[in-house]
Amino acid sequence: MSDVLLINPVLPSLDEQLGALYTVHRYYQHADKRGFLREVGPLITGVVTGGASGISNEIMDALPALRIVAINGIGTDAVDLAYARSRGIHVSTTPGVLTDDVADLAIGLLISACRGLCIGDRYVRDGQWGKSALPLARKFSGMKVGIVGLGRVGRAIATRAAAFGCPVSYTDLREIGDVPYLFVPGLRQLADESDALILAASADEAEGIINAEVLDALGPDGYLINVARGKLVNEADLVQALTTKRIAGAGLDVFVDEPNVPTELYSLANVVLQPHRASATVQTRVAMGDIVLASLAASFAGRRPDTSVTP
Secondary structure (H helix, E strand, C coil): CCEEEECCCCCHHHHHHHHHHCEEEEHHHCCCHHHHHHHHHHHEEEEEECCCCCECHHHHHCCCCCCEEEECCCCCCCECHHHHHHCCCEEECCCCCCHHHHHHHHHHHHHHHHHCHHHHHHHHHCCCECCECCCCCCCCCCCCEEEECCCHHHHHHHHHHHHCCCCEEEECCCCCCCCCCEECCCHHHHHHCCCEEEECCCCCCCCCCECHHHHHHHCCCCEEEECCCHHHECHHHHHHHHHCCCCCEEEECCCCECCECCHHHHHCCCEEECCCCCCCCHHHHHHHHHHHHHHHHHHHCCCCCCCECCC
16 A cells, blocks of 8 residues: 655545545644654655645655655645656646636635625624715726736636626736737736736746736736735735735735735735635535546556646
C-alpha cells in the first residue's frame, strides 16, 4: 500500500477514500513537522495538497521516493515546477471542474460590492431598517468589465458578465483569436477603460501587478475583484486606495499571506471579504477529489496523470 502525505485537510469523503486506498500521513496534525518528516519521509510516494499551500522544496527534499504532488486545485504557483521536473515528480491539478464556481463567485463578489449586499444584511440584522437611511448602490448591469487573464475561469466570468449586458474587455499575455471580447494590451489601459477589474490570471510568475498606478487608473468609481491569487495585488496599495476612496470598492477571496488578512480591511464597508472559498461547493469539491484520486492511481501505476503539468 502506497504512503501519501496530506499537507492540509480535505473534504471528509476524499479523506475517507484516501484512507481506504493508501496509508495516509497527515502533515498538518503535527507540531514538530521536521521530526515527522524525518520519520515518515522515506516512505512517502505521493502528496496531496491545496493550490495555495502547495509544497516547498524543503518538504520535497525530505521525500526521496516522491512520485506525485496532486494539487486539489488549479494553482501551481506554490510549487517549484522546475524542481519537480528535475526530480521526475508529476504535479497534477484539478482543472475544469471548479471553473463555474470560481466564475460564479467573481460575479457574486462584484454584485455584492456594487449593490452593498453585506451592508444591507447588517442594516436589517442591526434593526436599522426604518430608523436610518442607506446610501444608494451602484448598478451592476451594463458595467464595463475588464478581465485580467482569459483562461478557463476568465472566459466563464466573461460569459456571465455579458449575460448582464456588460461590455467585456480583457488583457492577457497575447490576444486570443476565438473570443468576442475586446483585447487591451496593457493592464493600466484596461483598468482605465473599465468600471470593474476582475483578476482571473495565473500567478505563477506575476506578483504585485495591481499597484497604485493601476488602482488610480481604475478610479474612484471602479471596483477590484480578485478570485485568482492574493500576490497579484500589492495589498498596501489596495488598502490605501480603499481607505482614501481612490477606488469605489473591492471583493476579495484571496490574500497574500492567508489566512492573515490586512486588518485595515475589516472596518471598510466598501469591501466584501471571503476566506478563499471560490470552489467551496460540495459538488465541485467532490469532483476535484475524484481527479486527485485518479491522478494518484495513474502515477502509482506508472502512467502520466491526465492533468499533470509536468512531463
